Amino acid sequence: MVNLNIKFCGVEFANPTVLASGILGVTASSLKNVIRNGAGGVTTKSIWLEEHKGHRNPTMFGTENYFINAVGLSDAGIEKAVTETFPEYNDGKPAPIIANIVAAKIEDFGLLAEQISQCNPDIIEVNISCPNVEDELGKPFACVSGDAAKVTSVVKKALGGLTGGEKNIPIIIKLSPNVANIGEIAKACVEAGADGFCAVNTFGPGLVVDINTRLPILANKVGGISGPGIKPLAVKCVYDVFKATGKPIVGTGGVMTGEDVIEMMMVGARLVGIGTMVYYRGAEGFRKIVSEINEWCEKNGVKNLEEIIGTVKL
Numbered sequence: 001m002v003n004l005n006i007k008f009c010g011v012e013f014a015n016p017t018v019l020a021s022g023i024l025g026v027t028a029s030s031l032k033n034v035i036r037n038g039a040g041g042v043t044t045k046s047i048w049l050e051e052h053k054g055h056r057n058p059t060m061f062g063t064e065n066y067f068i069n070a071v072g073l074s075d076a077g078i079e080k081a082v083t084e085t086f087p088e089y090n091d092g093k094p095a096p097i098i099a100n101i102v103a104a105k106i107e108d109f110g111l112l113a114e115q116i117s118q119c120n121p122d123i124i125e126v127n128i129s130c131p132n133v134e135d136e137l138g139k140p141f142a143c144v145s146g147d148a149a150k151v152t153s154v155v156k157k158a159l160g161g162l163t164g165g166e167k168n169i170p171i172i173i174k175l176s177p178n179v180a181n182i183g184e185i186a187k188a189c190v191e192a193g194a195d196g197f198c199a200v201n202t203f204g205p206g207l208v209v210d211i212n213t214r215l216p217i218l219a220n221k222v223g224g225i226s227g228p229g230i231k232p233l234a235v236k237c238v239y240d241v242f243k244a245t246g247k248p249i250v251g252t253g254g255v256m257t258g259e260d261v262i263e264m265m266m267v268g269a270r271l272v273g274i275g276t277m278v279y280y281r282g283a284e285g286f287r288k289i290v291s292e293i294n295e296w297c298e299k300n301g302v303k304n305l306e307e308i309i310g311t312v313k314l
């Protein structure tokens, strides 16, 4: 028997797979369904203070190699999360839940963290890295270390202090891969009180053109790139953040199989975020991935998954 349990910032996960933010994570029943399909935990879609419209359709396009999306962070606002999504998820809560928050202004992250903490999420994930809302919000906070650090300290303060906080909810910062030195940004966040990271958000923005019409395929023209093609880039980002900080990381980007999960963990991920996989293998892909992890561990004499974290020979 392989032990797949993972402890992340003090929170116990039955296995390292976690639904990434923005995919199937809008209602409590869709989140619970992902757990029923084998995921170790879930992340909500990004939650705003107020309703946020997002971009016009078409917002997504995919090939066997990559996905491009410009959903544009559509959300009903925090009231719905506090009055519906969390109470429904917490009623018979099947596994840990990570609350992902997003804002246009630094101070708003503090208000969001304070309000969402009333719902007792296991972890708060701070999204400062979406690349498909630049027209609206400008360069993501995750692209400038001073801004990333400021958001981190505002959230920490809102939760009651720099060391764990009175409410004791760990906060992880969702980093952008679209920077010159992701390790430096991560270090600035740690100095400001980050407990860990989600690395990474989508790449880009990228552009896909319909050569018959000569028009961009997405209504927003550009979008963030995810899926199989980004995996080696995401793996390098996770390695860089692990090396720079040693903090717990939700390694995210292009993970499709159990072997991809193992690879992410070898470069330092404790948990592994999985999003676009669902469009290729369905929600039941989580169960298949968990059985692939088991199989690999059995074949390779790994009894406890914790053993492989950060063991890459580099």
Ligand SMILES: Cc1cc2nc3c(=O)[nH]c(=O)nc-3n(C[C@H](O)[C@H](O)[C@H](O)COP(=O)(O)O)c2cc1C
Residues within 6 Å of the ligand: 020, 021, 022, 023, 045, 046, 060, 067, 069, 071, 073, 100, 127, 174, 200, 201, 202, 225, 226, 227, 228, 230, 252, 253, 254, 255, 273, 274, 275, 276, 277
């Ligand atoms: C359709 C779609 C919507 C997404 N929405 C969000 C979001 O609301 N908040 C967020 O932090 N990341 C969002 N992401 C980024 C994913 O959480 C993840 O970081 C990225 O897609 C890379 O992982 P993957 O290749 O496993 O999808 C979204 C990604 C996709 C494909």
